Amino acid sequence: MSLAVPAAHLLASNTRDARIQIVDERGMPVRDAVVEIMPAGGAGSPVRFPWRAAMxxxxxxxxxxxxxxxxxxxxxxxxxxxxxxxxxxxxxxxxxxxxxxxxxxxxxxxxxxxxxxxxxxxxxxxxxxxxxxxDTPFAGKTNGNGIVDITGLPGGTASITVWHPRLRAPANETSQTVSIGNGLSRKYKVRLR
Known part of the structure; x- marks a missing residue:
């Protein structure tokens, strides 16, 4: 159970926003994958999300x-x-x-x-x-196109964790260190069960 090497590219922009796309081995979008970005300096203030915590x-x-x-x-x-x-x-x-x-x-x-x-x-x-x-405010889950947009990121180094219940990896998650720079656009190819 492992994450394939990131399939695409890192693009810089003038904002510190991230657009992450998660796709499976065939290149099909993965819905409901959770993407977490933890800046090297930590999350900062207490984490709060604009959506209601209800299931x-x-x-x-x-x-x-x-x-x-x-x-x-x-x-x-x-x-x-x-x-x-x-x-x-x-x-x-x-x-x-x-x-x-x-x-x-x-x-x-x-x-x-x-x-x-x-x-x-x-x-x-x-x-x-x-x-x-x-434990980071920079988190969200992918939509039907396998995309999640995360805004307001500080520049610098960060860890990106991808989790999905069917991801072939220990604890169904994988992490990688990236450079945010002025922004981040990345596509990850993952293996699912």
């Missing part, structure tokens, strides 16, 4: 399937289905069980350790979801 259950699925949250975030789990759900994680970073609860009810869970937590439902075995806990 709903709707149509017997976790929505969104992958959620990116800051270390220490409390995630809401609203049940938007007509059936009851029970949520669990046996992941190293978060071991918990939330007992059965019904429609229009919400339960919460705090995530204090960085990494990935795989979620399941004790009642519906096919339900899978993921919470990726990060």
């Amino acid at each position: 709903g259950q709707k149509d017997l699925q976790f929505v969104p399937g992958t959620l990116v949250v800051a270390k220490g975030a409390t995630v809401a789990f609203p049940n938007l289905d007509r059936v009851r759900h029970s949520i669990y994680s046996f992941s190293k970073i978060a071991r918990f069980e939330i007992d059965l609860y019904g429609r229009d009810q919400t339960r919460t869970q705090r995530f204090d350790t960085t990494g990935a937590a795989a979620l399941g439902c004790n009642i519906h075995d096919d339900m899978r979801g993921y919470v990726r806990v990060v």
Whole structure:
């Protein structure tokens, strides 16, 4: 399980923004890959994201399937289905069980350790979801084109980590050191299971 050598190029621009594209071995975009950029000088102030830390259950699925949250975030789990759900994680970073609860009810869970937590439902075995806990404000997940845009990066050296639940690598993630310069545009080719 390994990351192939970056497939493309590093382009400088006048802004300190990053556009990262993740593709598989065939060059097809990889949706919901989490990209984290940690500047060499650290993240700075406490990490906050503009999106709500919520993972709903709707149509017997976790929505969104992958959620990116800051270390220490409390995630809401609203049940938007007509059936009851029970949520669990046996992941190293978060071991918990939330007992059965019904429609229009919400339960919460705090995530204090960085990494990935795989979620399941004790009642519906096919339900899978993921919470990726990060300690950098420079993080996001790829869209349907395999692209994530991250803005406001400081220049200099940084570490880029790519995580996806099907990435063939230890802990389903890979990291690389890059130079941000005035901006970053990069395509990564990854191997998936």
